[in-house]
Amino acid sequence: MRVHVADHPLITHKLTVLRDINTPSPTFRSLAEELVTLLAYEATRNVRVEPVTIQTPVAETTGVAISDPRPLVVPILRAGLGMLEGMTKLVPSAEVGFLGMVRNEETLEPTTYAERLPDDLSDRQCFVLDPMLATGGSLSAAIGFLFDRGAQDVTAICLLGAPEGVAALEKATEGRDVTLVLGALDERLNEKGYIVPGLGDAGDRLYGTV
Numbered sequence: 312m313r314v315h316v317a318d319h320p321l322i323t324h325k326l327t328v329l330r331d332i333n334t335p336s337p338t339f340r341s342l343a344e345e346l347v348t349l350l351a352y353e354a355t356r357n358v359r360v361e362p363v364t365i366q367t368p369v370a371e372t373t374g375v376a377i378s379d380p381r382p383l384v385v386p387i388l389r390a391g392l393g394m395l396e397g398m399t400k401l402v403p404s405a406e407v408g409f410l411g412m413v414r415n416e417e418t419l420e421p422t423t424y425a426e427r428l429p430d431d432l433s434d435r436q437c438f439v440l441d442p443m444l445a446t447g448g449s450l451s452a453a454i455g456f457l458f459d460r461g462a463q464d465v466t467a468i469c470l471l472g473a474p475e476g477v478a479a480l481e482k483a484t485e486g487r488d489v490t491l492v493l494g495a496l497d498e499r500l501n502e503k504g505y506i507v508p509g510l511g512d513a514g515d516r517l518y519g520t521v
């Protein structure tokens with residue numbers, strides 16, 4: 312697995328505001344969207360393109376267009392939904408699939424309550440969105456669903472990750488073509504499986520349920 316941790320003052324600045332307990336939901340939502348747009352720049356570095364010829368007002372020239380089949384973007388509900396618009400703004404032609412997962416806060420095991428993905432992903436570049444990579448259980452299961460449909464090229468974008476989650480994902484995806492793009496790699500998980508220092512529960516902070 313390739314791991315890319317962002318190293319950019321603008322990203323670190325926005326993450327600092329996102330982490331702050333005093334940041335209200337509307338600001339949190341805007342920042343999550345802005346951050347994914349910045350991270351998507353790195354995550355889409357190898358997006359497949361093909362040459363196209365166009366006419367400018369001055370001359371004919373060759374550029375590129377995103378290739379068919381279009382990339383698939385998969386937010387993991389709920390919190391991943393807060394990253395969807397930032398990603399589709401950058402890749403408007405992408406198709407969107409959905410996975411709904413929730414982690415049992417006692418066992419830390421994820422369960423899947425919604426799954427809406429194309430049947431055949433063998434030719435598709437897939438981009439999975441979830442702000443938090445904690446134990447790695449949710450993201451490993453999500454990427455497992457994509458592998459089951461034949462996906463061979465998967466990039467996950469997370470705002471924050473814990474070393475424990477990165478290691479678990481590495482193990483779960485061994486031998487596969489997976490890239491992980493992180494806004495920051497935090498210190499550790501606490502006894503409740505929360506990322507430290509982290510930002511708390513991303514879903515609750517996005518949707519004001521605290």
Ligand SMILES: O=P(O)(O)OC[C@H]1O[C@H](OP(=O)(O)OP(=O)(O)O)[C@H](O)[C@@H]1O
Nearest residue numbers: 388389390413414445446447448449514
């Ligand atoms: O790496 P893990 O230990 O699996 O934890 C990370 C998961 O937990 C959060 O979702 P949550 O279960 O809180 O659901 P929500 O998005 O509905 O709040 C987060 O958005 C990830 O999906």
Ligand SMILES: O=c1cc[nH]c(=O)[nH]1
Nearest residue numbers: 445505506511512513
């Ligand atoms: O720190 C964490 C861990 C799991 N899920 C979250 O939303 N935050």
Ligand SMILES: [Mg+2]
Nearest residue numbers: 512513514515
């Ligand atoms: Mg949550």
